[in-house]
Amino acid sequence: QKEVEQDPGPLSVPEGAIVSLNCTYSNSAFQYFMWYRQYSRKGPELLMYTYSSGNKEDGRFTAQVDKSSKYISLFIRDSQPSDSATYLCAITSGGYNKLIFGAGTRLAVHP
Amino acid sequence: KAGVTQTPRYLIKTRGQQVTLSCSPISGHRSVSWYQQTPGQGLQFLFEYFSETQRNKGNFPGRFSGRQFSNSRSEMNVSTLELGDSALYLCASSHTGQGAQETQYFGPGTRLLVL
Numbered sequence: 001q002k003e004v005e006q007d008p009g010p011l012s013v014p015e016g017a018i019v020s021l022n023c024t025y026s027n028s029a030f031q032y033f034m035w036y037r038q039y040s041r042k043g044p045e046l047l048m049y050t051y052s053s054g055n056k057e058d059g060r061f062t063a064q065v066d067k068s069s070k071y072i073s074l075f076i077r078d079s080q081p082s083d084s085a086t087y088l089c090a091i092t093s094g095g096y097n098k099l100i101f102g103a104g105t106r107l108a109v110h111p
Numbered sequence: 112k113a114g115v116t117q118t119p120r121y122l123i124k125t126r127g128q129q130v131t132l133s134c135s136p137i138s139g140h141r142s143v144s145w146y147q148q149t150p151g152q153g154l155q156f157l158f159e160y161f162s163e164t165q166r167n168k169g170n171f172p173g174r175f176s177g178r179q180f181s182n183s184r185s186e187m188n189v190s191t192l193e194l195g196d197s198a199l200y201l202c203a204s205s206h207t208g209q210g211a212q213e214t215q216y217f218g219p220g221t222r223l224l225v226l
Contacts, residue, residue: 036217043201043217098156099154104154
């Protein structure tokens with residue numbers, strides 16, 4: 001069993017839709033949760049970072065963590081064609097940099 | 112401020128050869144991490160360097176090695192290349208690498224194709 005599970009999609013939605021992306025993890029020692037966005041032929045860029053259970057909002061993006069269920073989500077409101085990319089969840093137990101990534105979900109937002 | 116740069120961007124090698132990839136971190140960043148990205152395995156951590164010392168290592172064979180120079184630039188080397196080493200190799204830098212809340216900035220990657 002992988003430490004982080006993420007449905008690779010692809011996910012195709014119309015412009016303006018609400019997008020829900022999810023990951024599950026197996027190790028309760030994980031404390032820090034991140035979402036990265038990766039455009040084609042580019043490196044990943046950090047979108048959201050959360051530590052505790054609950055919600056964190058940044059513009060159209062909301063990250064949600066449920067530590068009791070070991071479940072993390074990213075919601076994108078009013079999705080735009082420019083949001084078309086691969087979204088990767090990443091988890092770490094803290095300390096030095098060693099991120100464990102999900103497989104990534106490929107999202108396509110069509111006009 | 113310039114971002115993380117990686118050279119070369121594309122590389123074609125044959126089985127059995129060795130390859131060296133280079134990464135220049137953001138100015139002032141002292142931690143450099145390397146990741147391998149493949150369609151089958153996704154993004155996997157290779158190793159992390161700080162102040163010229165390897166501080167953390169992923170589950171890769173000894174054919175994968177790296178080093179960091181006094182100016183924080185880093186190189187990774189893969190010896191005796193195998194077809195399965197074909198991947199996008201990503202470098203990420205951060206200030207100190209201590210604490211998960213410290214943002215890692217990724218470079219564009221080096222795409223390696225092994226024939």
